[in-house]
Amino acid sequence: MTREDIIKPENLVYKRTSVLKDATMHYCPGCGHGTVHRIIAEVIEEMGIQDNVVGISPVGCSVLAYNYFDVDFVEAAHGRAPACASAIKRLRPETFVFSYQGDGDLASIGCAEVMHACNRGENITMIFINNGIYGMTGGQMAPTTLEGMETVTCPYGRDPEIMGHTMRLTEALAQLPGTYYVTRQAVYTPALARKCKKAIRQAFENQKLNKGVSFVEVTSNCNSGWKMTAVQANKWMEENTLKYFPLGDMKVNGKFDPKFIERIATFDQPNETLYSLRKK
Amino acid sequence: MAKELKLMKGNQAIAEAAIRMGCDGYFGYPITPQSEVLEHLMAERPYLTTGMVVLQAESELASINMVYAGASTGKRVMTSSSSPGFSLMQEGLSYIAGAELPALCVNVVRGGPGLGTIQPSQSDYFQTTKGGGHGDYRLITLAPASVQEMYDFVELGFDLAFKYRNPAAILSDGVIGQVMEKVMVDDYKPRWTNEYIEEHCPWAATGHRAGGKSTIVTSLELEALKQEAINERIQAKYRKCEEEDARHEAIQCDDAEYLFVAYGSAARICMKAMELARAEGIKVGLVRPITLWPFPTKAVAEIGGRMKKILSVEMNAGQMIEDVKLAVNCNVPVEHYGRYGGVIPTPVEIFEALKKMVK
Ligand SMILES: Cc1ncc(C[n+]2csc(CCOP(=O)(O)OP(=O)(O)O)c2C)c(N)n1
Numbered sequence: 001m002t003r004e005d006i007i008k009p010e011n012l013v014y015k016r017t018s019v020l021k022d023a024t025m026h027y028c029p030g031c032g033h034g035t036v037h038r039i040i041a042e043v044i045e046e047m048g049i050q051d052n053v054v055g056i057s058p059v060g061c062s063v064l065a066y067n068y069f070d071v072d073f074v075e076a077a078h079g080r081a082p083a084c085a086s087a088i089k090r091l092r093p094e095t096f097v098f099s100y101q102g103d104g105d106l107a108s109i110g111c112a113e114v115m116h117a118c119n120r121g122e123n124i125t126m127i128f129i130n131n132g133i134y135g136m137t138g139g140q141m142a143p144t145t146l147e148g149m150e151t152v153t154c155p156y157g158r159d160p161e162i163m164g165h166t167m168r169l170t171e172a173l174a175q176l177p178g179t180y181y182v183t184r185q186a187v188y189t190p191a192l193a194r195k196c197k198k199a200i201r202q203a204f205e206n207q208k209l210n211k212g213v214s215f216v217e218v219t220s221n222c223n224s225g226w227k228m229t230a231v232q233a234n235k236w237m238e239e240n241t242l243k244y245f246p247l248g249d250m251k252v253n254g255k256f257d258p259k260f261i262e263r264i265a266t267f268d269q270p271n272e273t274l275y276s277l278r279k280k
Numbered sequence: 281m282a283k284e285l286k287l288m289k290g291n292q293a294i295a296e297a298a299i300r301m302g303c304d305g306y307f308g309y310p311i312t313p314q315s316e317v318l319e320h321l322m323a324e325r326p327y328l329t330t331g332m333v334v335l336q337a338e339s340e341l342a343s344i345n346m347v348y349a350g351a352s353t354g355k356r357v358m359t360s361s362s363s364p365g366f367s368l369m370q371e372g373l374s375y376i377a378g379a380e381l382p383a384l385c386v387n388v389v390r391g392g393p394g395l396g397t398i399q400p401s402q403s404d405y406f407q408t409t410k411g412g413g414h415g416d417y418r419l420i421t422l423a424p425a426s427v428q429e430m431y432d433f434v435e436l437g438f439d440l441a442f443k444y445r446n447p448a449a450i451l452s453d454g455v456i457g458q459v460m461e462k463v464m465v466d467d468y469k470p471r472w473t474n475e476y477i478e479e480h481c482p483w484a485a486t487g488h489r490a491g492g493k494s495t496i497v498t499s500l501e502l503e504a505l506k507q508e509a510i511n512e513r514i515q516a517k518y519r520k521c522e523e524e525d526a527r528h529e530a531i532q533c534d535d536a537e538y539l540f541v542a543y544g545s546a547a548r549i550c551m552k553a554m555e556l557a558r559a560e561g562i563k564v565g566l567v568r569p570i571t572l573w574p575f576p577t578k579a580v581a582e583i584g585g586r587m588k589k590i591l592s593v594e595m596n597a598g599q600m601i602e603d604v605k606l607a608v609n610c611n612v613p614v615e616h617y618g619r620y621g622g623v624i625p626t627p628v629e630i631f632e633a634l635k636k637m638v639k
């Protein structure tokens with residue numbers, strides 16, 4: 001096959017969605033941010049809503065998300081994306097609105113805003129990239145950093161007695177009546193990425209119902225912050241992160257998933273998971 | 281319905297003006313002495329009539345970021361607060377100025393520092409007129425001295441904010457917020473349509489990729505040279521604003537030998553002190569800055585330049601006096617008289633301070 005043959009439309013099996021600009025992303029190789037961007041962009045394209053959507057980017061590695069998506073975008077202050085999304089949806093109810101935040105942005109500095117937007121049942125889609133660390137500022141501890149995990153601000157491992165416990169905020173948000181759909185996904189294998197895409201599609205479709213927040217956490221990696229190769233990071237995430245942050249739906253169509261109810265019943269056991277994550 | 285005369289509190293006048301001028305959204309958090317703004321809006325329920333969004337936010341951080349985002353989409357949105365809450369909004373205001381968005385923020389000032397008091401004060405003059413948040417920016421600052429001006433400055437504030445694509449502030453205080461006076465209110469004006477916004481606000485992220493190109497609202501530019509260019513553009517707007525939109529009122533200045541400079545409720549009290557002084561033959565006038573930024577430098581220089589002495593009367597420890605001194609280039613002696621921490625000076629006190637200065 002010549003190059004000319006390959007680029008014929010009938011031979012095309014894969015292309016950049018028109019909702020992503022022709023720009024080189026600044027993300028580290030293997031970082032989950034890029035994959036999730038692509039999934040969101042594909043969903044926007046498939047739903048045909050490119051000309052009726054506003055995205056809100058956070059402060060974090062994805063602060064420049066607006067340089068990649070070819071849709072209208074507003075860049076929020078650190079942690080305030082849910083407040084921004086709430087206002088835009090209320091002022092322009094006919095528009096699809098989504099916020100995109102990291103775990104420092106959403107679970108630490110923006111904890112109040114996400115809680116209250118979820119509690120008010122804003123009719124928006126929230127995407128939450130949980131990589132257990134502050135990627136952008138150089139790998140500091142986040143509320144979601146696992147116990148025992150090392151970061152530059154907990155170089156001897158996160159000690160919950162001094163530094164607080166690993167925060168499962170998504171589980172808390174699922175319990176607010178204002179959330180309609182809450183799920184935890186991952187994108188580090190093609191199968192998982194496809195599942196995640198279904199979830200994100202659902203989270204956008206739900207805006208047509210006007211029933212409250214649709215919240216998709218994506219458990220992700222930060223190879224640079226974790227100081228691992230992309231392959232190591234994915235393996236590590238599977239063996240550690242996902243034990244504390246198991247994948248799956250928590251709430252669908254406003255109803256709790258039975259497995260989720262079973263799981264949160266075990267939360268009151270102290271030090272349920274204290275992993276020893278020191279690297280040799 | 282045409283114009284109507286109503287009796288209301290300054291805070292209610294802010295809310296009523298917002299509804300009637302066609303404001304799209306209000307986001308606020310309760311704090312004394314300005315809670316009547318949100319209370320009046322919730323009682324009036326404009327979301328059932330004009331379609332104006334009203335929301336009690338979880339904090340002032342949330343309110344100002346809701347305003348930021350609403351303004352990003354070209355809507356006319358506002359918030360109000362009092363000093364501690366206004367402090368919390370500074371990061372957001374800096375973002376609004378940095379992203380060059382129009383918005384309105386009302387501060388009904390109470391005495392500080394800290395939790396301070398709920399009594400009236402003018403101690404946020406520096407914070408409001410010099411920037412307040414981080415970075416080189418200014419708030420276009422209007423200082424109402426009556427309930428009528430509380431009403432009028434809502435629309436004026438939005439007009440100036442949109443003229444310069446910069447946040448505007450109404451810097452009031454607990455006296456003007458709480459006092460009841462007669463107000464002439466306007467007829468209801470329709471809110472802007474989405475089509476109007478699309479046409480007049482090409483910078484707005486409406487979600488519709490106007491012109492087939494996505495619109496980005498951000499205050500981020502990492503490259504220093506580009507960030508400098510943005511700053512230069514913003515500063516050019518400020519020079520234009522200083523040239524075109526500085527406002528003041530001059531009262532009995534023509535024959536005056538001495539001058540009060542005072543704004544807001546302090547200016548109202550000075551009017552009474554002027555009566556007392558003139559009854560005893562002291563020829564005193566008053567310049568009342570209406571915009572605190574841009575400060576009416578030319579007017580103060582021109583009128584103040586003719587005076588023997590100037591007294592800057594403020595409900596703070598001496599903040600505006602710096603702008604008065606700069607205006608007259610220290611060619612005329614300028615003194616300060618102030619009460620603070622929530623204490624309101626009496627006309628007699630101000631008259632006594634004037635007499636002391638004249639001696
Ligand atoms: C008010 C404020 N505080 C702190 C910062 C610095 N800061 C920038 S990004 C960031 C953390 C981002 O981490 P996360 O949300 O987890 O995003 P990631 O980079 O991991 O995707 C911090 C603390 C800031 N920009 N603004």
Ligand code: SF4
Nearest residue numbers: 028031061135222223
């Ligand atoms: S620092 Fe971490 S989160 Fe940021 S781009 Fe790199 S891998 Fe991704």
Ligand SMILES: [Mg+2]
Nearest residue numbers: 102103133135
């Ligand atoms: Mg992170």
